[in-house]
Amino acid sequence: MRPKNISHHPKQWLSFSKKLLFSFLLILFASNHLFSQRDTEHWFAPIKEAYTNTTNKQALFLSTDVTVPFPVTIYNNNIIIGTVTISKGNPQSFVIPKDVMITDSQSEIFSIKDRGLYVKGDKPFFCTFRFSVDKHGEILTSKGKAGIGTKFFVTHAPLSDKNPSFNFTCGILATEDNTTVTVSGYNPAVQFSNGTTGASNPVMTFTLNKGQSYIIEGNGNFIPNLTGFIGTRITSNKPVSVTNGNFTGQHTAIGNGAGGNDIYMDQSIPVERLGDEYIVMKGMAPLAYELEGAVVVAIENNTQVYLNDENTPVATLNEGQFYRILSTGFISQNFSGHYNMRIKSTKKIYVYQLLSGGTSGTYYNTGGANYIPPVNCFLPKKIDEIGMINTLPYFTTIDPKVRLNIITETGATVSVNGTTLSGVQGPYPVTGNPNWQTYSLENVTGNVTVTSTKAVTAGIAASHEAVGYGGYFAGFSSIPVIAKKNGNCIPGMTLEVDDSYATYQWNFNGNPIPGATINTYSPTKAGNYTVTVSVSGNCPPATTPVFEVVMPPMPPSSLSDKEICIDATTTLDAGPGYQSYEWSTGATTQSISNVGPGNYWVILGYNDCFSKYDIAVKAAPKPVIKNIDLENKKATLTVTGGKPPYLYSTNKITWQTSNVFNNLPNGQNTFYVKDAYNCEPVQVELTVINIINAITPNGDNINDTISYAELKYKKDLSFSVYDRYGNHVFKGTAFNNYTWDGRFSNKKILSGTYWYEISWKESNLQNTAIKYTGWILLKNRD
Numbered sequence: 001m002r003p004k005n006i007s008h009h010p011k012q013w014l015s016f017s018k019k020l021l022f023s024f025l026l027i028l029f030a031s032n033h034l035f036s037q038r039d040t041e042h043w044f045a046p047i048k049e050a051y052t053n054t055t056n057k058q059a060l061f062l063s064t065d066v067t068v069p070f071p072v073t074i075y076n077n078n079i080i081i082g083t084v085t086i087s088k089g090n091p092q093s094f095v096i097p098k099d100v101m102i103t104d105s106q107s108e109i110f111s112i113k114d115r116g117l118y119v120k121g122d123k124p125f126f127c128t129f130r131f132s133v134d135k136h137g138e139i140l141t142s143k144g145k146a147g148i149g150t151k152f153f154v155t156h157a158p159l160s161d162k163n164p165s166f167n168f169t170c171g172i173l174a175t176e177d178n179t180t181v182t183v184s185g186y187n188p189a190v191q192f193s194n195g196t197t198g199a200s201n202p203v204m205t206f207t208l209n210k211g212q213s214y215i216i217e218g219n220g221n222f223i224p225n226l227t228g229f230i231g232t233r234i235t236s237n238k239p240v241s242v243t244n245g246n247f248t249g250q251h252t253a254i255g256n257g258a259g260g261n262d263i264y265m266d267q268s269i270p271v272e273r274l275g276d277e278y279i280v281m282k283g284m285a286p287l288a289y290e291l292e293g294a295v296v297v298a299i300e301n302n303t304q305v306y307l308n309d310e311n312t313p314v315a316t317l318n319e320g321q322f323y324r325i326l327s328t329g330f331i332s333q334n335f336s337g338h339y340n341m342r343i344k345s346t347k348k349i350y351v352y353q354l355l356s357g358g359t360s361g362t363y364y365n366t367g368g369a370n371y372i373p374p375v376n377c378f379l380p381k382k383i384d385e386i387g388m389i390n391t392l393p394y395f396t397t398i399d400p401k402v403r404l405n406i407i408t409e410t411g412a413t414v415s416v417n418g419t420t421l422s423g424v425q426g427p428y429p430v431t432g433n434p435n436w437q438t439y440s441l442e443n444v445t446g447n448v449t450v451t452s453t454k455a456v457t458a459g460i461a462a463s464h465e466a467v468g469y470g471g472y473f474a475g476f477s478s479i480p481v482i483a484k485k486n487g488n489c490i491p492g493m494t495l496e497v498d499d500s501y502a503t504y505q506w507n508f509n510g511n512p513i514p515g516a517t518i519n520t521y522s523p524t525k526a527g528n529y530t531v532t533v534s535v536s537g538n539c540p541p542a543t544t545p546v547f548e549v550v551m552p553p554m555p556p557s558s559l560s561d562k563e564i565c566i567d568a569t570t571t572l573d574a575g576p577g578y579q580s581y582e583w584s585t586g587a588t589t590q591s592i593s594n595v596g597p598g599n600y601w602v603i604l605g606y607n608d609c610f611s612k613y614d615i616a617v618k619a620a621p622k623p624v625i626k627n628i629d630l631e632n633k634k635a636t637l638t639v640t641g642g643k644p645p646y647l648y649s650t651n652k653i654t655w656q657t658s659n660v661f662n663n664l665p666n667g668q669n670t671f672y673v674k675d676a677y678n679c680e681p682v683q684v685e686l687t688v689i690n691i692i693n694a695i696t697p698n699g700d701n702i703n704d705t706i707s708y709a710e711l712k713y714k715k716d717l718s719f720s721v722y723d724r725y726g727n728h729v730f731k732g733t734a735f736n737n738y739t740w741d742g743r744f745s746n747k748k749i750l751s752g753t754y755w756y757e758i759s760w761k762e763s764n765l766q767n768t769a770i771k772y773t774g775w776i777l778l779k780n781r782d
Helices: 021-030
Strands: 039-044 057-063 070-076 079-086 092-095 117-133 136-141 148-153 167-174 179-184 203-208 213-219 233-249 262-267 275-281 293-298 303-307 315-317 322-325 339-356 367-371 382-386 401-409 414-416 436-441 448-452 456-464 466-472 483-486 494-496 503-508 527-534 547-549 562-564 570-573 580-583 591-595 598-606 609-619 624-631 634-640 647-649 667-674 682-688 715-722 728-731 752-761 769-778
Touching (some): 039 233, 057 079, 079 092, 136 262, 167 179, 203 213, 262 367, 275 436, 293 303, 293 315, 315 322, 382 456, 401 448, 448 456, 570 609, 591 598, 624 682, 634 667
Parallel strands (some): 562 609, 624 769
Antiparallel strands (some): 039 117, 057 092, 070 117, 117 136, 148 233, 167 213, 167 233, 179 203, 179 233, 293 339, 303 315, 339 367, 382 448, 401 436, 401 456, 414 448, 483 494, 580 598, 598 609, 624 634, 667 682, 715 728, 715 752
């Protein structure tokens, strides 16, 4: 059970038709931060409208302190839908079609859609999404990169009464591909508008790509839905943007007119951007109406919450529980209408302000809500510039009156557009923390720059018949946090912290990195990175939480080039431990089998790093029977290539390690060789010829000559005879028909023993060289 501290009373429901035109102005400024965090990138998750309305108007508003004009590009689902050019003194608005951000169709929620906005510029700028329907308006203020993260807790206005017109809604927008989102922790009794309940569907899980979104909604016609979705946990494996609140809601049943039916909506912030101390400045409603106050949501167990200077906690909360702070928490600061409230906790919390612009005597008291940034000395000293502060897209012309509320460190000098604030404008003390003070400035219009000599944040309130709070436009990035600027892998990853600090020192595993003293750093190895930042003054340096950079495991050595038999197959295994596998064959498994020779690749995914590895499976080179030397029916094989050691055979059955074969029979012989790959052996066929080993050239036609004319068809046939001293005495040619008659230069030579060589190349692919050698006896007689 989540504790709460409010009692709702029956009230008369007032129809929309009775509302005055300006009753929406509270919502216009009350519900949210009017202006956003200054940054180069902004995201807006979409919204579920509670009913169909034909008067919808919506636009982006963009402003900057940069004097040189630069373009800002607007995307929906990664597609450019517009570009505007802005500079200091030249803010711009850009009309957004309704369906890009808002849907009123039940079929368009609880499913993956393309609604949402991404806005990017080369220089920092403020960006808000402002929208309205008849009698109602709202502003989503982007917190820039401070508004995206991987863990959030949902907040909305606790509904005062059961009514089918009320709702709660939450939109989630992915900033990267393959983003898995888990939503859990809501009350089991919650009934969602798609017919499921918290009991039947206790966890929602879905995967989004960059630019895709998902919307959740529940209607106010069920008692558990009044508060049961507050404190819901949203986690993701990659940064997302979250919009939450009520498109129609009511947070009080007290007061003249018993409140109104209004929009309560804001862009949430991830838990790492939260703090433990907040200062809330009241809106315009009488305290007795209970339109003013806050909702506190804990993100850890045993979180104690204190108000102002009290020593006793008003609540002790566990993770996901909330506490409603009533208007009695505000303390008057000795000036009519100027009330502050300090909220302090033992652990980080969300503070969601509930407020109103309705003054005493106003017929309708229109409510609103906005997230409050924590106070700390790392807040900026300047907010420059907020453009078109009193403008909202609406189907008729309006002119709201704006009050600027400022929180700064005690002793600071504060100016707005160059004019120093004083007198009734402030400063006013903050009960419970003398280090902070507040200011208020009435009737602010146009473009606004707030400057302080110390840390400062500021928000607005607007009034016309009904008045509301506009929220804060600085402070959410004052908590130093490391984020990825680009890239997921080393090399190519860039880390960053906000550029608002005076000094930076990056650390690796707790040790300073020499020379790493700007707001960005590109890590070169895996490990724990932090940044120590500082600002001028008495604010002590602060170190960010650890940002862990991981490296993918190296693939096994077996994932390398291979050689296999040309008719064989093998298995390629990338090894375990990766999040994804993508092979050139289309397979997505760790290994692929039955792989033949060819070129392959695999993309291994780990922690959003994707590395491609090329693998060549080659046909193993065959051994080559280079030479066969024969002598006296003995053959000696010379083999090259392939992979030794070799095996030899003449029948493919009996194999030997020796390359020498003895006692070969005359006639056809086949030699086989295979290497260590054990592939199909190579072979050479050879005819063992009958060698003549004596000639007697005496004219009796018996052994008068030695002839190898029958071999002249052989390639590169050579027949030579040498004397015992190595002198060449005969060279066989086609001219002499490869026949020797015992003569040299047509003269008989001496009887004796001569050395012969017969060689040729077999007409196979290996061109095996065959060579016969031996002695021949010559007997010449006169």
